[in-house]
Amino acid sequence: MSTEKPDNASIEKIDVVVNSTENTTPAAIQARFTTLCDLDDEQMAALNKRVLRRIDWRMMPTITIMFLLNYLDRINVSNARLAGLQSDLGMSDTIWSAGISTFYVGYLIGQLPGNLWLARVRPSLLLPGMMIGWSICTITMPAVTSGAGFCIVRFFTGLCEAPFFPGITLMTSSWYTKAENPTRMAVWHAGNTISNIISGFLAAGILHHMGGIAGLYSWQWFFIIEGAVSILVGIISFFTLPDWPENTKWLSEEEREMAQYRVIVSNGGKVEQVGGTWDGLKDACKDPFTWMFCGMHFSLINAQSFKDFFPSIIKTFGFGELETYLVQAPPYAIAYLSALALAWSSGKFRESCYHIIVPIAASAVGIAVMISTENVGARYFGAILLVSGTYNGLNLQLSWETTLVPAPRSKKAALIAIANCVSQCSHWYSPYFFPRSQEPFYRLGGGLILFGCLCTALLAWAVKWWAKRLNKALDETEGYSEHSGIERGWRYVY
Numbered sequence: 001m002s003t004e005k006p007d008n009a010s011i012e013k014i015d016v017v018v019n020s021t022e023n024t025t026p027a028a029i030q031a032r033f034t035t036l037c038d039l040d041d042e043q044m045a046a047l048n049k050r051v052l053r054r055i056d057w058r059m060m061p062t063i064t065i066m067f068l069l070n071y072l073d074r075i076n077v078s079n080a081r082l083a084g085l086q087s088d089l090g091m092s093d094t095i096w097s098a099g100i101s102t103f104y105v106g107y108l109i110g111q112l113p114g115n116l117w118l119a120r121v122r123p124s125l126l127l128p129g130m131m132i133g134w135s136i137c138t139i140t141m142p143a144v145t146s147g148a149g150f151c152i153v154r155f156f157t158g159l160c161e162a163p164f165f166p167g168i169t170l171m172t173s174s175w176y177t178k179a180e181n182p183t184r185m186a187v188w189h190a191g192n193t194i195s196n197i198i199s200g201f202l203a204a205g206i207l208h209h210m211g212g213i214a215g216l217y218s219w220q221w222f223f224i225i226e227g228a229v230s231i232l233v234g235i236i237s238f239f240t241l242p243d244w245p246e247n248t249k250w251l252s253e254e255e256r257e258m259a260q261y262r263v264i265v266s267n268g269g270k271v272e273q274v275g276g277t278w279d280g281l282k283d284a285c286k287d288p289f290t291w292m293f294c295g296m297h298f299s300l301i302n303a304q305s306f307k308d309f310f311p312s313i314i315k316t317f318g319f320g321e322l323e324t325y326l327v328q329a330p331p332y333a334i335a336y337l338s339a340l341a342l343a344w345s346s347g348k349f350r351e352s353c354y355h356i357i358v359p360i361a362a363s364a365v366g367i368a369v370m371i372s373t374e375n376v377g378a379r380y381f382g383a384i385l386l387v388s389g390t391y392n393g394l395n396l397q398l399s400w401e402t403t404l405v406p407a408p409r410s411k412k413a414a415l416i417a418i419a420n421c422v423s424q425c426s427h428w429y430s431p432y433f434f435p436r437s438q439e440p441f442y443r444l445g446g447g448l449i450l451f452g453c454l455c456t457a458l459l460a461w462a463v464k465w466w467a468k469r470l471n472k473a474l475d476e477t478e479g480y481s482e483h484s485g486i487e488r489g490w491r492y493v494y
Contacts (some may be wrong), residue, residue, distance in 0.1 A: 024269025024489070044258075051258045054251065055175055055242065056184075062240045063168045064188040066131060069230045070164050071192035072199055073138055073157065074103070076226060078311050079199055080219035080327065082288065085391035088217055100308055100371035102151040106158030112164025115170060115417035116281065119207045124241040131234035133160035139227035142220035149404055157430040166416040173402030174244060174409065175259065177266035178493060179347045182399040186343030189395040193332040193339065193387075202226075204325040209378035237395040244409075268490025271408075280410025288466060290415045296459040297423035300397060302452030303363060304390045304444060305430035314383070317376050319377035327380070332466035335388040342392050343399070350493050352400040353464040356393045357457045363389030364453040386449070393456060403493050404467065467492035 030044070031037050039047065077085065077100070084095050118126055137157040144150050168188060176184050206225060211218035242248040245259035264271055284290045306313060315324045338359070346355040366385025369378050398416075405415050433445040471491045480486045 019159065026265050029261060029264050029269060033261055035254040035257050036261060037304075047254065047258045048262060049237070050256050051251070051262070052180075054255065055259070057177065058170070058240055058250070059242050060184060060187055061218060062237055063171070065233055066127070066164070066237055067168060067188050067192065068195045068198070068235055069226070070131070070134070070161060071159065072195040072226060073134055073311075075195065075199055075228065076113050076138075076222060077154075078308050079202075080222055082216060082311050082321065082324065083211075083219040083222070085219045087152060088219070089144065089147060091147040091150065093435050095151075097435075099147065099150045099154050100431040101428045103154040103158040104424045106155040106160075107162045107427075108158075108421055108424050110159045110162025111166065111421040112281075112414070112417040115166040115413045116410065118163055118167045118170065118282070119413035122247070123171055123440065124238060124242045124243050127164060127241060128234045128237040130163055131237065132231055135227045135230035135234060137227075138230065141223040141227075142216065158252075166420045167412070169398050169402060169416050169420075170409070170413050171242075171244075171401075173412065174263065176244070177262055178350065178403045179266075180448075182343040182347040182352075182404055183340070184397060186339045186395050187400045189339065189391075189398065193336040193391055197329040197332045197336075199328070201326070201329065204322055208325065210323055221365065249353050270490070280408060280412075281414045283408075284405075284414035284418060285413040287405065287411075287415070289401070289404055290418055292416065292459055292463045292466065293397065293419045294422040295306070296397055296456055296463070297394075297401075297419040298426060299452045299455035299459060300360075300390060300394045301423040301426045302430065303360065303449050303456060304388065305433065305448055305452070306367075308431060309434040309442070309445070310383075310387075311437075312436070313370075313442060316442075317379060331384045331387040334384055335391045338388050339392050339395050342396060345385065346396055346399070352396055353460045353494055356396050356460045359389035359392040360453050360456045360460075361389070364450055367446050367449045367453075371441045371443045374440070389453075397456075397460075400463070400493075404463075410494075463477060464494040467494040 030039070036044070036047075041430055057074070066171055081096070091099070114130075134157050137153055137160060141153055142149075144153055169185070172188070173185050202222065202225075206218060206222050210216075210219070210221040213221065216224075245263065246256060248256060248259075251259065276435075311324060311328060314328055317324075317327075319327060342355055342359065346352055362385045366382040366387075366389065369382035370386065373379060401415060401419060402412060430445075430448060433448045434442055437442075438444050474489070474491060475481065477484060478489060480488050
């Protein structure tokens with residue numbers, strides 16, 4: 001490993017970190033808050049437990065259900081395709097792929113401005129409002145009569161969804177500590193795995209049985225029911241979703257200060273002030289971590305490029321229509337359980353790099369099996385590895401990027417949005433890697449997935465290497481060593 005010191009820009013960044021860790025012991029931070037300064041350790045522990053419990057029971061169920069429906073809204077067209085959406089609208093494979101890509105055009109346009117805006121406003125108003133917006137788009141889908149209409153509706157659906165995913169990533173990192181963050185992100189991020197499970201059962205129940213009711217196709221009912229449920233959840237979320245630790249109205253003043261204290265201590269004394277919108281954007285663009293995480297997120301989305309075509313891939317295993325809907329569930333259920341376990345382990349041991357590389361390697365093995373054999377059992381096992389590894393990798397990558405760059409909030413919001421924005425560009429071309437002419441192996445898509453897995457592993461190692469270099473420079477600046485007797489300050493987690 002190179003012992004070369006970081007460049008001048010990085011040294012300036014390190015100086016800021018060092019300065020921010022002066023007088024940042026828990027006791028010094030506690031003294032900043034009027035309602036906390038006189039509490040003893042036992043009272044602080046009890047208050048911390050109460051605040052954590054309140055946030056867990058209010059925020060986590062809300063954003064998990066919201067994200068479940070958000071992700072269901074993204075993937076619903078894949079099951080609707082099996083029920084005849086593409087053929088009923090007379091769309092060729094090229095038009096279909098264009099519609100899938102158009103969704104991500106809208107998603108890309110709304111991503112960065114949406115998250116920068118969110119950092120300055122109340123999430124309890126913006127995020128439910130966006131949810132109602134995309135739900136209205138979903139309900140209009142049954143009125144579509146052509147490929148052009150399909151593309152237009154998917155564009156506006158993506159535009160409304162854009163701020164949501166990076167927004168709840170930003171919120172989670174603003175409420176939870178480094179040790180808590182990976183597991184909490186796994187809980188709500190598992191909403192995408194649960195949505196795939198629910199999607200299969202919904203497809204089995206609605207798409208298999210509701211065709212012809214009220215003169216509508218079964219796929220039209222699929223969109224109507226899903227959109228109506230999402231609108232209801234969006235309305236409820238106005239009342240249950242918190243804002244930021246400093247301004248959530250259903251917390252007492254003491255609880256709000258404890259919520260801020262917890263995160264400041266976890267950040268090594270760095271206060272998560274909002275910061276200027278454009279200053280945060282410029283700071284994020286100058287930080288090498290931003291571009292490393294952009295590359296990693298982009299690679300992970302390439303490795304997940306199968307998700308819009310998973311029902312079609314499973315159909316090549318030779319199952320009947322109903323069985324194809326149902327057998328999609330187990331791989332996602334296994335992915336959910338493994339995500340919780342790995343996230344807990346990552347938070348406990350404060351390690352992210354190998355927690356990402358190992359499951360991604362399993363995904364590479366899984367797709368290699370799927371594109372190289374006709375054995376149904378082996379291919380199904382490969383699908384389990386593929387789904388579990390890529391979803392685990394993405395969940396931990398999101399947690400890692402928000403703990404490496406904890407403040408200010410505007411910079412963190414920009415980093416999350418830029419990384420997610422860049423990653424979504426892969427959706428402009430990845431649908432063209434899964435044409436029906438590639439059945440049953442989809443080897444062209446398999447090659448794209450393998451490429452994504454390789455790049456993810458390399459970039460995870462690069463982030464670890466850079467974080468270690470910066471930590472070494474911090475040690476030298478502070479005069480810290482194992483035998484120096486100096487208390488080690490804030491460090492990058494890798």
